[in-house]
Amino acid sequence: MAVCVAVIAKENYPLYIRSIPTENxxxxxxxxxxxxxxxxxxxxxxxxALVDQRELYLGLLxxxxxxxVYGYVTNSKVKFVMVVDSSNTALRDxxxxxxxxxxxxxxxxxxxNPFYNPGxxxxxxxxxxxxxxMMIQVC
Amino acid sequence: MMSKTDADIRFGNPAELHGAKVQIPYLITEKNxxxxxxxxxxxxxxxxxxxxxxxxPPSSPPHYQxxxxxxxxxxxxxxxxxxxxxxxxxxxxxxxxEGPSSGAPGAKPPxxxxxxxxxxxxxxxxxxxxxxxxxEPWRITEEQxxxxxxxxRSLQPDPSSFIxxxxxxxxxxxxxxxxxxxxxxxxxxxxxxxxxxxLPEFCAAFHLIVARKNGYPLPEGLPPTLQPxxxxxAFPKPKRECTLFDSYSESMPAxxxxxxxxxxxxxxxxxxxxxxxxxxxxxxxxxxxxxxTRLEQxxxxxxxxxxxxxxxxxxxxxxxxxxxxxxxxxxxxxxxxYSSTSIEEAMKRGEDPPTPPPRPQKTHSRASSxxxxxxxxxxxxxxxxGLLPPPPALPPRPCPSQMRKxxxxxxxxxxxxxxxxxxxxxxxxxxxxxxxxxxxxFRLQKQxxxxxxxxxxxxxxxxxxxxxxxxxxKKDIPYSxxxxxxxxxxxxxxxxxxxxxxxxSTVGGAASAxxxxxxxxxxxxxxxxxxxxxxxxxxxxxxxxxLARLNSELQQQLKEVHQERIALENQLEQLRPxxxx
Numbered sequence: 001m002a003v004c005v006a007v008i009a010k011e012n013y014p015l016y017i018r019s020i021p022t023e024n025x026x027x028x029x030x031x032x033x034x035x036x037x038x039x040x041x042x043x044x045x046x047x048x049a050l051v052d053q054r055e056l057y058l059g060l061l062x063x064x065x066x067x068x069v070y071g072y073v074t075n076s077k078v079k080f081v082m083v084v085d086s087s088n089t090a091l092r093d094x095x096x097x098x099x100x101x102x103x104x105x106x107x108x109x110x111x112x113n114p115f116y117n118p119g120x121x122x123x124x125x126x127x128x129x130x131x132x133x134m135m136i137q138v139c
Numbered sequence: 140m141m142s143k144t145d146a147d148i149r150f151g152n153p154a155e156l157h158g159a160k161v162q163i164p165y166l167i168t169e170k171n172x173x174x175x176x177x178x179x180x181x182x183x184x185x186x187x188x189x190x191x192x193x194x195x196p197p198s199s200p201p202h203y204q205x206x207x208x209x210x211x212x213x214x215x216x217x218x219x220x221x222x223x224x225x226x227x228x229x230x231x232x233x234x235x236x237e238g239p240s241s242g243a244p245g246a247k248p249p250x251x252x253x254x255x256x257x258x259x260x261x262x263x264x265x266x267x268x269x270x271x272x273x274x275e276p277w278r279i280t281e282e283q284x285x286x287x288x289x290x291x292r293s294l295q296p297d298p299s300s301f302i303x304x305x306x307x308x309x310x311x312x313x314x315x316x317x318x319x320x321x322x323x324x325x326x327x328x329x330x331x332x333x334x335x336x337x338l339p340e341f342c343a344a345f346h347l348i349v350a351r352k353n354g355y356p357l358p359e360g361l362p363p364t365l366q367p368x369x370x371x372x373a374f375p376k377p378k379r380e381c382t383l384f385d386s387y388s389e390s391m392p393a394x395x396x397x398x399x400x401x402x403x404x405x406x407x408x409x410x411x412x413x414x415x416x417x418x419x420x421x422x423x424x425x426x427x428x429x430x431x432t433r434l435e436q437x438x439x440x441x442x443x444x445x446x447x448x449x450x451x452x453x454x455x456x457x458x459x460x461x462x463x464x465x466x467x468x469x470x471x472x473x474x475x476x477y478s479s480t481s482i483e484e485a486m487k488r489g490e491d492p493p494t495p496p497p498r499p500q501k502t503h504s505r506a507s508s509x510x511x512x513x514x515x516x517x518x519x520x521x522x523x524x525g526l527l528p529p530p531p532a533l534p535p536r537p538c539p540s541q542m543r544k545x546x547x548x549x550x551x552x553x554x555x556x557x558x559x560x561x562x563x564x565x566x567x568x569x570x571x572x573x574x575x576x577x578x579x580x581f582r583l584q585k586q587x588x589x590x591x592x593x594x595x596x597x598x599x600x601x602x603x604x605x606x607x608x609x610x611x612x613k614k615d616i617p618y619s620x621x622x623x624x625x626x627x628x629x630x631x632x633x634x635x636x637x638x639x640x641x642x643x644s645t646v647g648g649a650a651s652a653x654x655x656x657x658x659x660x661x662x663x664x665x666x667x668x669x670x671x672x673x674x675x676x677x678x679x680x681x682x683x684x685x686l687a688r689l690n691s692e693l694q695q696q697l698k699e700v701h702q703e704r705i706a707l708e709n710q711l712e713q714l715r716p717x718x719x720x
Contacts, residue, residue, distance in 0.1 A: 112334035114304030115311075115322035119716070123319055125359075126326050 001091075002099065002134050003067065003083045004028035007107065009119060010077040012036055016122040018131055019083070032081045035061045035069045039079050042071070056104070057097050072100040078107070099134055106130045277362035279346050287342040301335035307344070314348050320357065324348055327361045339367040 004019035006029075019028040038061040058071035063086070072080040080103050084091060110116055110124045279287070288298065294310055295302045302310075311321050328344035329336060336344060343365035351357055363369060 109326075109332040112304065112329065112332050113322050113325045114308035114334065115318050115325055123322065124326055125323060 001085060001136065002131075003085050004032065004081075005083075005103070005131050005134065006032040006081045007103070007122060008032070008036060008039075008079040008081060012079075015078070015120070016127070016131075018128075018135075020135060028083055031064070031067065031069060031083055035071060035081050036079070038062055038069075039071045039073060039081070043073060043077075057100055059093070070096050070100070072103070074104060074107070080104070080107075102130060102134065277346065277350065277358070278364045279342060283346065283349070284342060287345045288338065290345065291338050291341050298338050301333075301337055302341055304334040304336075307336050307341070311344065311348060314352060316348060316351060320351060321348075323357055324351065327357070328365070330361070330367050337367065339369075339371045343367065 004017070004025075006014055006018070007016040009015045014032070017029060017032065019025045039058060042058050042061070056072055056074060058073060061069045061071045061081070063069070066086055067083050068086050070082045070084065072082075074080075080100055082096070082099065082103075084096070106124075106127045107122075110122055110127050111118065113124065116122075116124070290310075291302065292298060294306055307325075308321075311324070312318075314321075316324075324344055324347045327347060328340050330340060343361065346365060347357065
């Protein structure tokens with residue numbers, strides 16, 4: 001279950017960030033922020049190769065004692081960062097991948113909305129509901 | 140029934156307030172109405188009135204709504220008879236069922252009350268046939284659907300195809316709803332999330348916008364009546380209400396069938412009804428009938444009024460869209476377009492007029508060949524030359540002495556190029572003062588085409604002066620405009636000339652057009668032919684120089700415009716908070 005989900009734009013500012021309210025949200029924001037460096041590092045590591053060859057799913061970015069941070073990058077350099085609770089039954093990689101896939105699909109739906117200007121904060125209810133479902137998924 | 144009520148109210152309260160904008164007051168009224176309905180008849184409505192965070196119920200004065208229902212109720216009954224024709228007054232009674240302040244423009248509250256009351260009373264009638272669909276506000280009435288379909292066609296001629304996202308965005312933005320709300324509406328209506336709207340999706344989105352404008356909070360999810368599948372079933376024969384409602388009735392639960400049938404009947408009646416009809420419907424007991432007739436009347440009134448108020452182009456734009464409909468329907472959609480969601484209509488209409496203006500610019504800026512620009516522009520920057528290279532060319536200006544030569548040469552050349560009328564004509568002509576700008580022109584022109592060339596000279600003189608006058612103004616005017624003006628101005632002076640010149644030579648040959656006195660040409664015509672050629676060559680060279688100069692000037696202007704554009708884009712970039720790219 002995701003404790004915090006964030007969508008980061010290409011310029012590394014958040015388009016959407018949401019965490020479980022019970023927790024200290026600022027901590028998650030900070031974790032997401034620091035994870036951006038790792039994301040960039042992973043991107044640049046494969047940067048030489050064509051973007052097509054680079055996989056979108058970045059995998060575990062870095063673990064902390066309580067949480068694990070996963071990353072996912074789209075071809076337009078929009079990053080999804082997910083923080084999951086380590087205490088939960090360890091989510092398999094496939095589950096994380098599927099969650100990111102759902103995120104990506106929802107994000108493309110948001111982009112399809114002509115009233116959404118790229119770079120705006122994401123205020124789509126469908127997106128919200130999808131993220132909510134992810135966050136309470138494995139409670 | 141509620142839908143009808145909604146429609147009725149929506150369409151029927153168009154000109155309540157005689158403000159400049161019919162739509163706004165009507166919208167306010169609508170909001171009052173609907174809010175009231177929401178508050179008081181939640182039980183009847185399954186829609187979630189308070190859910191949407193985006194929903195901000197209009198701040199309609201609630202006290203309006205509180206006013207006596209019973210009072211309005213009875214009045215509503217009595218008012219049903221009022222709905223008759225009387226062109227303008229009819230609207231008032233329609234709007235104000237009780238007609239307390241009959242037609243008083245200032246009596247908005249009573250009207251609001253009236254509309255509210257009416258809606259209320261209508262709702263309350265348990266025996267209403269068409270009322271009380273669980274999701275009534277989200278049901279698209281027949282008139283609405285036709286209106287939506289027409290709007291769809293105006294955007295996308297092929298009803299089975301898509302409206303692209305950008306087109307739809309521009310269209311819906313005209314409704315002046317906030318972007319988040321529009322975004323949410325899009326989210327609801329674009330079921331397949333493909334960034335384009337099919338006809339059912341478009342109707343759903345439109346209906347949501349209409350509802351939102353009328354004060355309904357947006358639903359959490361797409362109501363079943365707005366689902367594309369549901370709407371798709373309705374579309375095959377939008378005009379065939381009977382068939383339509385048959386399908387409806389089949390799909391709807393049994394208890395709704397009678398409502399459907401009633402609705403169908405009413406709609407069919409309404410469809411049959413033409414403008415003056417309403418009176419007939421009044422006889423029916425059903426309020427829905429009356430509402431429909433009211434609706435009709437209102438639409439008609441609105442159409443009439445709006446046609447008067449709004450620019451004709453709007454009508455024109457609407458007409459083609461509705462041309463496919465039958466006559467009665469044709470009239471109705473037009474009026475509907477005015478009456479319903481008039482705000483949107485006004486906006487869309489408002490969009491239409493602006494388009495024409497650019498056209499002349501277009502013709503100048505793009506469509507028209509550069510030749511035209513060159514033809515007419517040179518006058519702007521180059522007052523000296525003052526001539527339009529093609530037709531008149533340089534000659535006349537330089538010096539009178541040359542004129543003589545030119546006259547000869549021009550005459551001769553014109554003889555070559557044109558109909559060889561020079562000789563006869565020249566000989567025939569007396570010695571008119573060719574120097575005379577206008578008079579000479581016309582006189583000469585009358586006599587012969589050749590004379591027109593003689594005219595060219597004075598015309599050229601005139602044109603340059605005009606050009607000189609216009610050039611400063613033109614320069615001030617935006618780049619795109621000057622061309623049209625000079626064109627017009629040039630055309631006038633040239634009209635006499637070009638007409639005659641065309642046969643001779645519109646463009647290049649005109650260089651030699653500057654002619655002199657015919658009689659002199661006649662004398663030395665034959666001998667001067669060679670000289671004429673040389674002169675023509677020289678003229679052409681001069682024309683080339685002028686054109687080159689013009690070209691450079693145009694290039695400069697182009698650069699300036701580019702720079703301006705870049706500056707504006709930079710500003711835009713700076714103002715815009717972030718951009719992905």
